[in-house]
Amino acid sequence: MYRSSQDLGRDLLEWYYEHKRSLPWRQTKDPYKIWLSEIILQQTQVKQGQAYYERFVKAFPDVLALANSDVNLVLKLWEGLGYYSRARNLHKAANQVLIDFEGVFPNNYNDLLKLKGVGPYTAAAISSIAYGEKQVVVDGNVIRYMSRLHAIEAPKNSTRSNILVKKAALDQLGALPPGDFNQAMMEFGALHCKVHNPLCMECFASNQCESYLLNKVQDFPRKKKALIKRERFFNYVIVHFHGKIAIAQRTKKDIWQGLNEFLLLEENAKSSVAELEMSLIQKWNLSEKIKLIQDWEIQTLSHQKIYSRFFIVKINASLLDDFKMYNFVSIKDLRKYAYPKSILRFLEKNKLHLK
Ligand code: SF4
Incomplete structure (x- = not known):
């Protein structure tokens, strides 16, 4: 039986509640901690990221502690993650919160975007998870799931693919809780609709997943054509x-x-x-x-x-x-x-x- 996008969204959320990993940043609605976890996870896998997250939260329990710290300490805690501008941006953004937002973490997507190092993905993640704002995240996991589900032909990360993936995600979100829904999409991409060997046989979406029905799951998301020099x-x-x-x-x-x-x-x-x-x-x-x-x-x-x-x-x-x-x-x-x-x-x- 064909199900609407919102039915699929509900199935996805049910799947999430049943299968989600227990992670420390999932036990909080504190935007500061969610922000920390998102920035760290852009650099590393969940397992390694967890240790970094715990070290950061211990050293800087809130955004003011981070803002008032020595940037060298932030860099030291960041050691091993690489791309050190992200650590410097964390420190700069904490100071922005202190000065521009009077010490209160911004509570909406548009204000979050003003923070150094926060782009559309991070702003959508924080605003939806901490504040329930209706925003959808588009990361690699979400792109994979939606591209396969709808057999999206536009190459991944192209403007067209991003628009289509975002629209598909918004259609599924409907009136569901945005924070949980976003985490559900990402978790589903990470654990179920995986890069290799996705678990299609036991997938709630398999009877209407277009790439699966075409027997072309591994062909999606489409890659950009290699540039001919x-x-x-x-x-x-x-x-x-x-x-x-x-x-x-x-x-x-x-x-x-x-x-x-x-x-x-x-x-x-x-x-x-x-x-x-x-x-x-x-x-x-x-x-x-x-x-x-x-x-x-x-x-x-x-x-x-x-x-x-x-x-x-x-x-x-x-x-x-x-x-x-x-x-x-x-x-x-x-x-x-x-x-x-x-x-x-x-x-x-x-x-x-x-x-
Ligand atoms: S059927 Fe397979 S490819 Fe399609 S959404 Fe499910 S796991 Fe992903």
């Missing part, structure tokens, strides 16, 4: 004249704007050394030999893969007109300019000799 091939030619090397600043709207480089010949694919030499000899009617100093090396950027190789060639005065836009600098002054990493690496590895 654009490949570019940079032939740098170190052109020198009378003991000086031609460099120019990159001015176009492209990577490395404002940095300097040698003469650049960009290609769509790797050409052979002989092909490149031939094209330069023809272009400039060169009598001097072009020499390859360093073969292809890769620099990986977020969206591009840059292959660079370096040649050197001496020119005569008749070609200077072609280099009006370049600066001719001595080897000694070369390092006074800023370069992309690939060129810096090249300069570090190679001693240039200009004959």
